[in-house]
Amino acid sequence: MKSPLTGTSVIGYSRGQGETPAGQAVHASSGAKLEPIYLSATPEEVDQAVELAATASPLYSKLTGKERGAFLRAIAAELEAVVDDIAERGTLETGLPDARLRGETGRTTGQLRLFAALVEEGSWVDARIERAQPERQPLPKVDIRSMLKPLGPVAVFCASNFPLAFSVAGGDTAAALSAGCPVVVIAHHAHPGVAEIVAQAILRAALATGMPEGVFSLLYGGGPAVGIPVVQHPAIQAVGFTGSRHGGTALMAAAASRPQPIPVYAEMSSVNPVVILPGALERGEAALAEAFFNSLVLGVGQFCTNPGLVFLPDGMGLVFLDRLKQLVGTSMPGVMLSEGVAQAYVDAVDAFANSEGVETVGRSAAPNGTGPGAAAIFSVSVRRFLEDDLLQSEIFGPAALIVRGSLAEIEATIPELEGQLTATIHGTEAELAHHSALVAALANKAGRVIFNGFPTGVEVCHAMVHGGPYPATSDGRSTSVGTMSIQRFVRAVCYQSFPDAILAPELQDANPLGIWRTEEGKRLPPP
Amino acid sequence: MKSPLTGTSVIGYSRGQGETPAGQAVHASSGAKLEPIYLSATPEEVDQAVELAATASPLYSKLTGKERGAFLRAIAAELEAVVDDIAERGTLETGLPDARLRGETGRTTGQLRLFAALVEEGSWVDARIERAQPERQPLPKVDIRSMLKPLGPVAVFCASNFPLAFSVAGGDTAAALSAGCPVVVIAHHAHPGVAEIVAQAILRAALATGMPEGVFSLLYGGGPAVGIPVVQHPAIQAVGFTGSRHGGTALMAAAASRPQPIPVYAEMSSVNPVVILPGALERGEAALAEAFFNSLVLGVGQFCTNPGLVFLPDGMGLVFLDRLKQLVGTSMPGVMLSEGVAQAYVDAVDAFANSEGVETVGRSAAPNGTGPGAAAIFSVSVRRFLEDDLLQSEIFGPAALIVRGSLAEIEATIPELEGQLTATIHGTEAELAHHSALVAALANKAGRVIFNGFPTGVEVCHAMVHGGPYPATSDGRSTSVGTMSIQRFVRAVCYQSFPDAILAPELQDANPLGIWRTEEGKRLPPP
Numbered sequence A, B: 001m002k003s004p005l006t007g008t009s010v011i012g013y014s015r016g017q018g019e020t021p022a023g024q025a026v027h028a029s030s031g032a033k034l035e036p037i038y039l040s041a042t043p044e045e046v047d048q049a050v051e052l053a054a055t056a057s058p059l060y061s062k063l064t065g066k067e068r069g070a071f072l073r074a075i076a077a078e079l080e081a082v083v084d085d086i087a088e089r090g091t092l093e094t095g096l097p098d099a100r101l102r103g104e105t106g107r108t109t110g111q112l113r114l115f116a117a118l119v120e121e122g123s124w125v126d127a128r129i130e131r132a133q134p135e136r137q138p139l140p141k142v143d144i145r146s147m148l149k150p151l152g153p154v155a156v157f158c159a160s161n162f163p164l165a166f167s168v169a170g171g172d173t174a175a176a177l178s179a180g181c182p183v184v185v186i187a188h189h190a191h192p193g194v195a196e197i198v199a200q201a202i203l204r205a206a207l208a209t210g211m212p213e214g215v216f217s218l219l220y221g222g223g224p225a226v227g228i229p230v231v232q233h234p235a236i237q238a239v240g241f242t243g244s245r246h247g248g249t250a251l252m253a254a255a256a257s258r259p260q261p262i263p264v265y266a267e268m269s270s271v272n273p274v275v276i277l278p279g280a281l282e283r284g285e286a287a288l289a290e291a292f293f294n295s296l297v298l299g300v301g302q303f304c305t306n307p308g309l310v311f312l313p314d315g316m317g318l319v320f321l322d323r324l325k326q327l328v329g330t331s332m333p334g335v336m337l338s339e340g341v342a343q344a345y346v347d348a349v350d351a352f353a354n355s356e357g358v359e360t361v362g363r364s365a366a367p368n369g370t371g372p373g374a375a376a377i378f379s380v381s382v383r384r385f386l387e388d389d390l391l392q393s394e395i396f397g398p399a400a401l402i403v404r405g406s407l408a409e410i411e412a413t414i415p416e417l418e419g420q421l422t423a424t425i426h427g428t429e430a431e432l433a434h435h436s437a438l439v440a441a442l443a444n445k446a447g448r449v450i451f452n453g454f455p456t457g458v459e460v461c462h463a464m465v466h467g468g469p470y471p472a473t474s475d476g477r478s479t480s481v482g483t484m485s486i487q488r489f490v491r492a493v494c495y496q497s498f499p500d501a502i503l504a505p506e507l508q509d510a511n512p513l514g515i516w517r518t519e520e521g522k523r524l525p526p527p
Helices: A043-061 A065-081 A083-094 A098-121 A171-179 A192-208 A223-232 A245-256 A278-282 A285-301 A318-329 A339-353 A382-387 A407-416 A429-434 A436-445 A483-489 B043-061 B065-081 B083-094 B098-121 B171-179 B192-208 B223-232 B245-256 B278-282 B285-301 B318-329 B339-353 B382-387 B407-416 B429-434 B436-443 B483-489
Strands: A021-023 A037-039 A128-130 A144-150 A154-157 A183-186 A216-219 A238-242 A264-267 A273-276 A309-313 A359-363 A376-381 A399-405 A420-426 A446-451 A490-496 A517-519 A522-524 B021-023 B037-039 B128-130 B144-150 B154-157 B183-186 B216-219 B238-242 B264-267 B273-276 B309-313 B359-363 B376-381 B399-405 B420-426 B446-451 B490-496 B517-519 B522-524
Touching (some): A043 A183, A065 A083, A065 A192, A098 A483, A154 A171, A171 A483, A183 A223, A192 A216, A245 A264, A273 A407, A273 A436, A278 A285, A285 A399, A309 A407, A318 A376, A339 A399, A376 A382, A382 A407, A399 A407, A436 A446, A483 A490, B043 B144, B043 B216, B043 B223, B083 B192, B098 B171, B098 B483, B154 B171, B171 B183, B183 B223, B238 B245, B245 B264, B318 B359, B339 B399, B376 B382, B382 B407, B420 B436
Parallel strands (some): A238 A264, A273 A309, A309 A399, A376 A399, A420 A446, A446 B490, B154 B183, B376 B399
Antiparallel strands (some): A128 A144, A144 A490, B128 B144, B359 B376
């Protein structure tokens, strides 16, 4: 039963009663338990949330882009109004610093407004018009008009490492709501209190802008009790997830085993290879080491774009390595997101340290320099790297493996890598031009290719691709960041021989919304 | 061993040796065996074909749109040069009439040229440019530019019912080659000779336009021996298939069980519901019955868009039903594509005829009026329809089920239907406006919604959506017909901070290809 000391799921515009405890947040650095205890949604509450989403779906999907935009902007404003609460609770639950939580809230409101502008403008639906040609020989041509339409209710799983930008009101939620899909969010057990604050902000925005009940729900509870049942509910039509490979593949299997399989967009695992060419070392090895190390330890290395794998040509980079050794030796361990993340990090670092042929470049000299959140840098030969699958696995935290080999060996290794979110190359412009096959091989493995930069820091914009071939994501054809992510939650539908007045405004002859369209294959600007 | 009496796979620019017989085509109406015997590709030949495709992939993917366009146009011209051979062999293998085979060849060359024009023009890559803002606060903005890139080698399975348009040089092959993906085609056992003629045309075009070896191969052999191994080869990156639900789901499972799962675009099963509103009957019941019957028996009903399910309001349509009974009674059975298709049709029709509550509206009065290729029309109450899953299953051939109920019952039944390629509504414009929820429900179930027409006849154009929610297709987010199908075989890749000269021309500042692009979210015409 609900009490002042328990928190429960948000089911449409009501609160659930809950069942067994879904867990209790703990203070990230002290380990002290934080009130309240959050109760797992009951099976009935899971059904209610999804059924409300299904009921809301036809109503919500036919709202105009301007109406959906107003809802998204209202969410952004409500979030800004509670940023102090978010920062206060967030620092306790996640150990992330106050500035990061405020900055991540800003990124979250920014992406909500970017999507609002997209749907208010309206051209994103890719309206295509082919007019009838009744006189065409040998067969008349019928009138065919297509546009992108929402898939239906979407399940979104919160990420441990981004309590705002990839959680309750994060990228997948913004993209799904923009597309016209109701959203059922499954909270992450590590930051249930932030989830509650954000959910209440969304509810206030939904009520203020007159959204149908069920456009949003938030469920507490673990994967087997709540997450999998949501994914397997027949009304759910797509899934967004950011987390572990284990969690992502479990959702892929659950979605594939449904009577009607549905798309799963799971962002899972990436080591984000960095290739260093000789010219980059000639420019200044120490500065390169410092820039790399800053990217490695940013946010205690808890980013999906953390650069965990560096290819360094044989017989070069002594100063680079020395400087790295110095930086890591004098670094202090950071507070990790949760006890589970911290323990997994220590175990993974130990496994690398004890692997055959792996040498330690440097570890922190602090008293807890081999404990949670302490940076670690290893090196290994390219030959040994290719022999041991473990060495391609992601260490979630501030650890990196430097792979040594000839340039030819490095180039030959890229096609053997798994799919990645990002791939980076450091060198001169002349080297980049000379190594075009290497660039193409990196682009073949990743969603984003970076020149002379580092992968941490993902710009939220129209051109961003934050995705990549499996296992970086379950579906390398899509991005989880930027406006292209709206394509995750839509499909094209075409209308044949429909009267103009019955068509959606996007497809009507007069183009009343003034959007860009494609007519008979020609792109046309608004009238 | 290869002999003049055997046919073997096409492995790049060579012929395979083959192994065990993969089957022998039979004369569609007489059942006589047709020379030669086609030999199944050996496991080594399967590997060779895919490895050649993998080797060709980086070379082929970096060709310009104009170069790929020239290849596609050369294929079209080579096909036209052998249309007599295609028609001669095709009529023997498939029982389809000469005019249909020539028409389908024209559709196939038309879609090749439509894709050629698309890639020659070049804007389809959806180039997006976000320029650096080094002075931006609080963080500088980096330069990010994205475009669509090919996935890599694609496996394409030929369809039984379209020996040209959905086979060796059909829609998926055209889309994949346009996108920049080499193609490994798996021939259909029912028309191996047509496959060979078309493959030779593609090879001549590839050689004439200087394509890398491996851009195309054709493999003979069954699913377990050849099809599944191709799908599970690590170099294959996507699969296109048109066929049975059984075959499609087997490929989905094979692709999902790979270490790296890949997308499968399987078009499988659709009954293409038609809803008749009272106004359509008032316009003329006999004419409506005639138009419907023509669509039902076109091509002996062997189209994925065949209208197999009709919703007819209770207490109406007596003349419509009488006219249908008359038409079906006097119709003559047609020759079906193969013995297997013919037997499956007889079995499915029997199962419907013997289902509880199903009445026979009419069957052919010809001597073989209950045999292969003979039209059959049944009716059932909406209540009974909802109770028996069999009655939603596709009968591949000229059979339809008429479901009777009140308009409210019909509207309530639509959400219970499986996913469909098409959904059709007949009525007046006033009825269409009045039943907007019904239209939305139909659009929610299908890729194409048709007003006052019939689903057979799929226009190859930029706005066509030939796809729909599962099980119509395995991936309802895509189409297999029209230029949007190029999106099946691509993913977006973005380049961060790349020097202008290293970027693909599509992304360079000067826009040397003169394509439409999106800059900072704004669509811009060519300079």
